[in-house]
Amino acid sequence: MIQYIQEILPALLSGTKMTLSIFFWTLICSIPLGALIGLGLIQRFKPLTWLLNFYVWIMRGTPLLLQLIFVFYGLPIIHIVFQRYDAALFAFILNYTAYFGEIFRGGFQSVPKGQFESAKVLRLTYSQTIRKIVIPQVFKIVLPSIGNEVINLVKDSSLVYVIGLGDLLRAGNVATARDVTLLPLILVGIIYLALTAVCTIVLKLIEKRENVWR
């Protein structure tokens, strides 16, 4: 059995690499973008908030799976063609940005108005206020919700299966179908557990660091 594991492990690990690559790039792009969307959602300029709300509504109101299929199989019909990997990233970033945007909106709204006024009488500019005072407070507020989404993302990344990307789940499924054994799928489960465990630990550490102030 050990020998069999050694045999399929390289395939699983290369699948894990794909999963992690989707995971990291989605996070790296959609957290800052989500913060921007959240900031946009609290502005008083109605057409902007209307547009952003519409975007968030579409992204959160339809399945990510549909969005993936739409980008990869649907858009080519109107001559917008993505590579598999790009299609996956595009759909994931668009989707997760909406979720993060909504979380950040809540975060921005919970910073008291007095903090903005306090910054204003000290003559800080709007962007200085956002960077030095608002973002750090918002970050602390949204951390638990962001954490949930991060864990979800680890698992959601397996949806790229449907557009034929070689991720962890596909690697396991291929091995199981070929060798008629449960072992690859169990290993896949164990690797996902390990990934989510690492995320949980990292999030806890960040939360702990944020707890120096209240």
Place this chain on the structure above:
Amino acid sequence: MLEIKNLTKRFGDRTIIDNLTMTVKDNEIMAIVGPSGAGKTTLLRCITGLESVNKGEFFWNGNQFDPTNTTQKDTIIGVVFQDYQLFPNLTVLGNITLAPTMVKKEPMADVKKYARELLSRLGLEGKENLYPYQLSGGQKQRVAIVRALAMQPKILCYDEPTSALDPALRDEVAQIILDLKKQEMTQIVVTHDMDFAKNVANEIQQVKQIQ
């Protein structure tokens, strides 16, 4: 000398301040008193630029200025809010040094030195690296005073500086305000506490409810 001429402030069609003219002389303490809802806070918010006015002009030493304009070179008005509004994510020192270094681009070392000086003057030495949640109400207020002073304003304004403090601390604030006066700080104090106003102020400005 701060002069306010013909200040009118309305919320919707309700006039809160009607054609008010007042002068705050250098190195004096002006108390703004009046019943609840009369518009004391609103007046202070107009002076500090947090509310725009419907009519009126502001002059500092004869030069007109716009309190809502935050890009002018010098800080004229500093504010200590009723609930202090310290930045919870920054230490005491961080709260104080943020604006002077970012807005006035003063070197951090100089700002820190000045901040420490002010902190010890207000009995806050050793508190530099604490976060606001680790301070008592009175200490928070004094940090807010130091934070405002670090921008070297010409006039320091307070909204209800005694309302959140227990009576023992009231005299302490009065003492701080009087000490600052000795150092030639012009101050405006909004309060509904007439005794307190009489204790500290040279000049009392009544704000009346408009029917």
